[in-house]
Amino acid sequence: MAKETGIPVDIWRFYLLYVRPEGQDSSFSWSDLMLKNNSELLNNLGNFVNRAGMFVSKFFESTVPEMDLNLEDKWLLAQISWELQQYNRLLEKVRIRDALRCVLNISRYGNQYIQINEPWKRIKGSDTERKRAGTVTGVAVNVACLLSVMLLPYMPTVSAAIQRQLQAPEQCNSLTDRFVCVLRAGHRIGTVSPLFEKLEPGRIEELRNKYRGQKVSAEARPDPGERESPVLPQDLRELVTKQGNRVRDLKARKAEKALIDAEVSALLDLKRRLQQAERKVGGGGEVTWP
Incomplete structure (x- = not known):
């Protein structure tokens, strides 16, 4: 189904490796893929x-x-x-x-x-x-x-x-632990062209609707007992703080508007995830599952 979306395979590779679980919970999100x-x-x-x-x-x-x-x-x-x-x-x-x-x-x-x-x-x-x-x-x-x-x-x-x-x-x-310039003065480069295309919200919404509710076989369905712990609010608060500092630093440096907008968008997404995580926290301070 990933192939049918038309999204290049390297984009899928990047995103799934970017969010792969390494010590904390992760989940797939169409909106986050677009972001x-x-x-x-x-x-x-x-x-x-x-x-x-x-x-x-x-x-x-x-x-x-x-x-x-x-x-x-x-x-x-x-x-x-x-x-x-x-x-x-x-x-x-x-x-x-x-x-x-x-x-x-x-x-x-x-x-x-x-x-x-x-x-x-x-x-x-x-x-x-x-x-x-x-x-x-x-x-x-x-x-x-x-x-x-x-x-x-x-x-x-x-x-x-x-x-x-x-x-x-x-x-x-080849890679070492030290960066050196390998393209010496006089080296000729080829034709330069953009590497990526923007994913528009309308396209992502279409894909979300198309693949919503896809049935998963009993063999492929994960065991509820094997689910990892969700991201805790305190972890997200730390990420929000770090991202906020990054945005302020870029603004202070008068960075390119497109770069600032992208980092602000990431900050807003983290704040949204924090609100969702806080809503899942029960009175006893433990994250509850739906």
């Missing part, structure tokens, strides 16, 4: 990779420019290296969902880096400003290349699409 696609994939990951490639194509004739790293660039590389180390450690421990968060954190750092440095403005300035635009663009496209490798276990089709667009060299396909 994660539109916020994490389209506005976060896809937005960053597409912008990085488009800047190379538009400003530097599809050729990776020279990079003269300053302290800010080196700090970004250090942050990415830390996330890369965590990614490797988490996968070794088979904490697949948590490792995926590292991928999304790196693309989020990349979006903030681009937004703060504004290469589309610097490219129109002095020689110094144009050189800075080149450095930012070169670093960004190298981060996109790194993400293509980190995505391979999760979204192989998307990973291959990024590498094809960047014409990534063979040495790009």
Whole structure:
């Protein structure tokens, strides 16, 4: 039935691995699938990779420019290296969902880096400003290349699409604990195109209605005694606080509106889930099952 929806297989792979149970309850939600696609994939990951490639194509004739790293660039590389180390450690421990968060954190750092440095403005300035635009663009496209490798276990089709667009060299396909730029100055990239499409509420509602009430055979139906504990309100309150801080940080940095809107949408969804969880809590403080 997932195949019949027309939603690409990599989107299903991403979402089901994003919400897979690792120490707490998880459940499938059409609305949450739409939210994660539109916020994490389209506005976060896809937005960053597409912008990085488009800047190379538009400003530097599809050729990776020279990079003269300053302290800010080196700090970004250090942050990415830390996330890369965590990614490797988490996968070794088979904490697949948590490792995926590292991928999304790196693309989020990349979006903030681009937004703060504004290469589309610097490219129109002095020689110094144009050189800075080149450095930012070169670093960004190298981060996109790194993400293509980190995505391979999760979204192989998307990973291959990024590498094809960047014409990534063979040495790009290995990971260490340290991020290095493998797309050297002078490397030519291919044609850049969007990786993801927006899932509209109308389409999601159609799918929800189409597959609502599907019968499950007795053999496939889970044993009620095997259900995991639901997410507790206190856990959701912590997530709401963290997400609220993230939104405030993005607004303070004057990040791109699309990125802020996506994070605000995620915050509202967490608040809705918190309200639902609180309604399920009985007088004795235990979560009751319907």
